[in-house]
Amino acid sequence: MTINEIQDQIIAEFDIYAEWLDKYQYLIDLASDTPAIDETYKTNRYLINGCQSRVWLHATLSKDGSISFSADSDAIITKGIISLLIRVLNNKKPQEIKETDLYFIDKIGLSQNLSPTRANGLASMLKQMKLYAIAFDAKQN
């Protein structure tokens, strides 16, 4: 699936829930299903600044030239949100990740419902993912 196909899929999934509490429950469930990051990456080096909860993000370049992300957070809802980001961007090429426009965040109402500090956190995560893409892209070329 392309990045946008996955985004549309997520939007459709969230559309089922009318109540905010249900959307959050869904995020919590997603988080529980997401494999935790390897403990060796839960260090300051992989910590993302600007989040109210702690978020660790790690990325590797696969042989096929796509990026594979893993991440964790001590806050479950945050982890749920990251897992959505990963679902959209995982196993995509650096070039695609660099250029992508993540409209699903707005569409599922996440950004309006995040406090500005949390919205900052989300922006930081996304920025870090794009930074990985830029770095790998540079390495490849």
Added chain:
Amino acid sequence: MTINEIQDQIIAEFDIYAEWLDKYQYLIDLASDTPAIDETYKTNRYLINGCQSRVWLHATLSKDGSISFSADSDAIITKGIISLLIRVLNNKKPQEIKETDLYFIDKIGLSQNLSPTRANGLASMLKQMKLYAIAFDAKQN
């Protein structure tokens, strides 16, 4: 006349004027009629602190044991007000001055119509006059 008789007289005079402007005109006229202080007393030594305009006050003890005040100000309305104070307290005994309650200020509406800074100035003038009385009283006894 006693202090209170003079105060009542002033209150009656001001009662004639319904308009504030007329009361002020009266103060201005009073000021013009008040003899200026001897120039030798227009120095910092005789300056009263706490007035927005400059006020000089001087007092001497007469042979009969009463105090005679003279004062001036660079602002005419201020001078008019002082001239009222002098009219009430001039040629009175230190003891009387020390103990007097100047109700006329309230009654003619002056205190409500003075800005707090001006009211402070009025209070400073009165305080200075009483200080003279206290000083002369101490000297006499």
Added chain:
Amino acid sequence: MNLDINRIRRDFPILEQQVYGKTLVYLDNGATTQKPNVVIDKICEMYRKYNANIHRGVHYLSEKSTQFYEESRQTVAHFINASSNKEIIFTKGTTDSVNLIAHAFGDRFLKKGDQVLVTALEHHANLVPWQMICQKTGAELKIIPINEKGEILQDKYRELLSDRCKILSLTHVSNSLGTIVPIKEMIAQAHAYHIPVLVDAAQSVQHIPVDVQELDCEFLAFSGHKIYGPTGIGVLYGKTEWLEKLPPYQGGGDMIDDVEYQKSTYAEIPLKFEAGTSNYVDAIALAEAIKYISNIGLKNIAAHEQEILRYATEQMLKIEGLKIIGTAAQKASAISFTLKNVHNLDAGMILDKMGIAVRTGHHCAQPLMKKLGITGTIRVSFAIYNTKDEVDVLISALQKLKQMFN
């Protein structure tokens, strides 16, 4: 006296707000309190009828606003039982008040080798300014430790007292744990070493009666917005003799006596510390808030809030996995807690969607959180308008929340 809380609630228009379709349950009073109509209306009245810059004005509006402003100073003085109006300085808030003292006191009285004493409970507002002034002057910052309940270790405090201590600055009520600090006794002990004391009363004046003469503190600071008044206004109380010997903090209009290009002499207190146009409208509205709660009576307020605190504590302890952080014998208004397996941020977000406003995180007390070995707590904090019904809403929300994470 039993307060009619429902009547009081009607004075606070925001309490009728709906949040995500649910009636607002506002339990974030430690961060800021809501405002009664009298306060909001006073602000409007000032701007609609009397607005003019205070002091030095000779015209009617200016006289009126100056008069109201100075009457507000009187109201504040009376409220904390200051011995004179001159001892009341209007500031921007507690933070501004503490910075003023740290700066003015530090400038004049601190030097290398001296010590400044604060407690382990302090809000950043009563810690960072002292760090900054210590760094500048070379004085040393000493921290009075606490036990695991969040109470000050009085024996350690007494050990720290010495002639090297030049000032003690301590909170009256901890914003994060709710601990009521026995400041009266501690002030007396500091005075034995001639140490002046600044009390951070940001979390006490709205909850318990405070009398500066009885406490005998040299300085006391609080914020208008936490005592049902507007934002942007605060109070610094100082004993006359102390305010007179401190140098001014900010320079500008109103705080001067005589200015020449190269030097100035300064006004008498309190104006010496009120540089520039004061926030007279909010000062006047703050006085209105103080009159409002004085009418209800601080003792009555304290009694009501203690009852809510007791009830909430009792109910919360029944929730499995809920741990109350801060279990001092004497507490006011606030309960901090953690929920097993639930991050405080997650809890805050879910409670919000249920219409309940709480605060989460470190509560501007990072060193305290680190000391307690946690990254933050969920804090509920009560005000005069909170009810047992609201506590019940909270309790069932917490139960629901637990389910969501299991």
Added chain:
Amino acid sequence: MNLDINRIRRDFPILEQQVYGKTLVYLDNGATTQKPNVVIDKICEMYRKYNANIHRGVHYLSEKSTQFYEESRQTVAHFINASSNKEIIFTKGTTDSVNLIAHAFGDRFLKKGDQVLVTALEHHANLVPWQMICQKTGAELKIIPINEKGEILQDKYRELLSDRCKILSLTHVSNSLGTIVPIKEMIAQAHAYHIPVLVDAAQSVQHIPVDVQELDCEFLAFSGHKIYGPTGIGVLYGKTEWLEKLPPYQGGGDMIDDVEYQKSTYAEIPLKFEAGTSNYVDAIALAEAIKYISNIGLKNIAAHEQEILRYATEQMLKIEGLKIIGTAAQKASAISFTLKNVHNLDAGMILDKMGIAVRTGHHCAQPLMKKLGITGTIRVSFAIYNTKDEVDVLISALQKLKQMFN
């Protein structure tokens, strides 16, 4: 465009006030401006619907107020054409803004032998803080002189420029004389010596378009209450690179990144300079005031006020014994004058009784008054809602007043 001033007047409820039975003629706008309904209503709306402490809150009200607060920062940034929101710091007012810079800059960059440059026109707010910091650091305060019209002597200014000058702080519009200072040219000349410039825009932003990028000033300060906004809020603009290299001013919540008992690291700009609970309600109301005047258009406002200024000047010059103090070629909004044989205080009191609010005295510019050899002036200062009819009322009042003293 011709403004419909009568329509604008209806937006300002206080203008309908009666004073001593006479319709208020408010000509004390230099001291503070009146507030349009949109500003007053915004304050009420905030307290009735959205009040909650900003930043770090995870609940609905806190998110809303944080959002509104940050949008207000955006509105201010846009208004003065700052290149980024981060360059806007909310303070208590101009005095607070100038003190912040004097203190932070002085701490880091001033030492004995250095010079600080201000003009002879400065308000105490832009003079006393520099005196204080010069006294502390040993730097020298240099005054750029003026001519008898109240204009800066540009040749003397250029002579004063040197590598020893570390900062220039100057007013854009003189509050006491109305002089518009040619700051753009002066800033460029200071930059030739790498001297950063702080502009005191307290008397300009409400009267003439101000563009910080065009001016290229490093810092700029103004007060909310003088630009139709509430009291208790002000703005400090600073270029990013400068704000980043200055140390923080006050310590407390919100301005920190990480706090330990003994040391702290600070937040990024602008929060680094906003310690404690910000006055978010008044900041939001200030943004409303800015939107209000931006809708009218600063160019239109300037044109209207210039016309009133021209007309009033013309009429006043016809009064015998009236002397205008400050006759610079470029003036904005204010006319200072003296009346032969009438003390300015007497004049102010009498005008007041006629319903006319003016300011009298030294206008927080004592050294300037001494330099001009006077103890004070009577000052009328105009705002968008003033009319030629009001000028006529003033003129006949002045005539009446003269009679009273003759």
